[in-house]
Amino acid sequence: MDTSFQQGLPEGFPRSVRRPGDRQEFARRVGLIGQSPAIQQVLVSIAQIAPTSTTVLITGETGTGKEIVARAIHELSPRRRDPFVALNISALNEGTVESELFGHEKGSFTDAVREKKGIFEAAGKGTVFLDEIGDISPALQVRLLRVLEEREFKRVGGIEPLHAEARVITATNRDLAELVSAGTFRADLYWRLHVFEIHLPPLRERKEDIPLLVEHFVERFCAENNRAVPVVSKEAMEYLLSYDWPGNVRELRTVVERMLVLSDVPVVRPENLPDIVRDKVSASRLLPVASRGSGAEKMELGIIYRTLLELRADMADLKQILTAPGNGVAGRSWPSTSLPPQEASSPASKPHVVDIEVSEEDTPSGETAHARTLTLRDLERDAIRQALVATKGNRREAARSLGIGERTLYRKLREYNLS
Numbered sequence: 048m049d050t051s052f053q054q055g056l057p058e059g060f061p062r063s064v065r066r067p068g069d070r071q072e073f074a075r076r077v078g079l080i081g082q083s084p085a086i087q088q089v090l091v092s093i094a095q096i097a098p099t100s101t102t103v104l105i106t107g108e109t110g111t112g113k114e115i116v117a118r119a120i121h122e123l124s125p126r127r128r129d130p131f132v133a134l135n136i137s138a139l140n141e142g143t144v145e146s147e148l149f150g151h152e153k154g155s156f157t158d159a160v161r162e163k164k165g166i167f168e169a170a171g172k173g174t175v176f177l178d179e180i181g182d183i184s185p186a187l188q189v190r191l192l193r194v195l196e197e198r199e200f201k202r203v204g205g206i207e208p209l210h211a212e213a214r215v216i217t218a219t220n221r222d223l224a225e226l227v228s229a230g231t232f233r234a235d236l237y238w239r240l241h242v243f244e245i246h247l248p249p250l251r252e253r254k255e256d257i258p259l260l261v262e263h264f265v266e267r268f269c270a271e272n273n274r275a276v277p278v279v280s281k282e283a284m285e286y287l288l289s290y291d292w293p294g295n296v297r298e299l300r301t302v303v304e305r306m307l308v309l310s311d312v313p314v315v316r317p318e319n320l321p322d323i324v325r326d327k328v329s330a331s332r333l334l335p336v337a338s339r340g341s342g343a344e345k346m347e348l349g350i351i352y353r354t355l356l357e358l359r360a361d362m363a364d365l366k367q368i369l370t371a372p373g374n375g376v377a378g379r380s381w382p383s384t385s386l387p388p389q390e391a392s393s394p395a396s397k398p399h400v401v402d403i404e405v406s407e408e409d410t411p412s413g414e415t416a417h418a419r420t421l422t423l424r425d426l427e428r429d430a431i432r433q434a435l436v437a438t439k440g441n442r443r444e445a446a447r448s449l450g451i452g453e454r455t456l457y458r459k460l461r462e463y464n465l466s
Contacts, residue, residue, distance in 0.1 A: 081256030096245070102215050106247070113178065130170050151163050180218065192239060195240075248452065258288075
């Protein structure tokens, strides 16, 4: 980090985010828990952009902590003594959003019984944070663009232009570039908002941070509720590491609080976890589990595909044996052996079964024999194509079903020339 940048940092701001000690202190102040490379890059980006007045676009799935990043940028900027005002656009109708953004004059519409300031006035020289910017209407896109370009606006029903001095930070869980291509989001507004982007990865792509996050949420809950801090067992942590967390950090926090409310125990074990975590992990128990320090990036697709190939071959052999003349077991349901030991031994658990359906393609001379000759690239391309078909071309849902990030999916689409 150059000297000029350090001199521009606010008082108390860490002089460097490259040294581990300073980086940990910086992360504590920001409120982003984790040591993964992805989160470290987010911290560096915050440090780079905070001292400026540049417009920032924060992207990431729901629950990844976009507002935390926005508040961190504000608190570490020269504007920190002025207000931080947030507005979730998706939670309000168009008329309400317009009034909240720009304010209104008394009598400008039926319910306008008094004059009201909008958030651009209320923020003054502080920061305006617009969450879910991808949901803003075309009409309001025009008005917001004028604020960004001309630094002025009018209240609803007003005549006199007012000056906008606040910094603008926006966030979205949607792909704005795709919205621009679809014609639902203005390209000129997109480029005004997309001056500096900070992308927050989903929790499934930084699973090495889960133990630190769990520790943080457990300690915070116990401190707030005057409870002794329990130990999270290795087995329980393996479940938490194996779960995909579609709700990201927000869902993890909810799960931790729920298990602590329902189970006041000195040691948290798998049976203390919510059913949704245990049930979904049980179905994928054979897949690799990311542990602290290993990095989720080490869970290569190749390992998964090789495992799937081996399982397909084994299943074909098993079906051939079961359907051989004289066995008389075709079509029978068989108990699954993929349950975790804790659940398999529980007398209260219901038996899990898998149905074996026999087809000619599953013989060694059919599909499985061909599958042995497929390359990993073939399998990956086919998996992506099938995911796109299953989601009717919805790339975000396809990426989620594949367990990869949207950016990774876009790169693979280009690599395999898939539309």
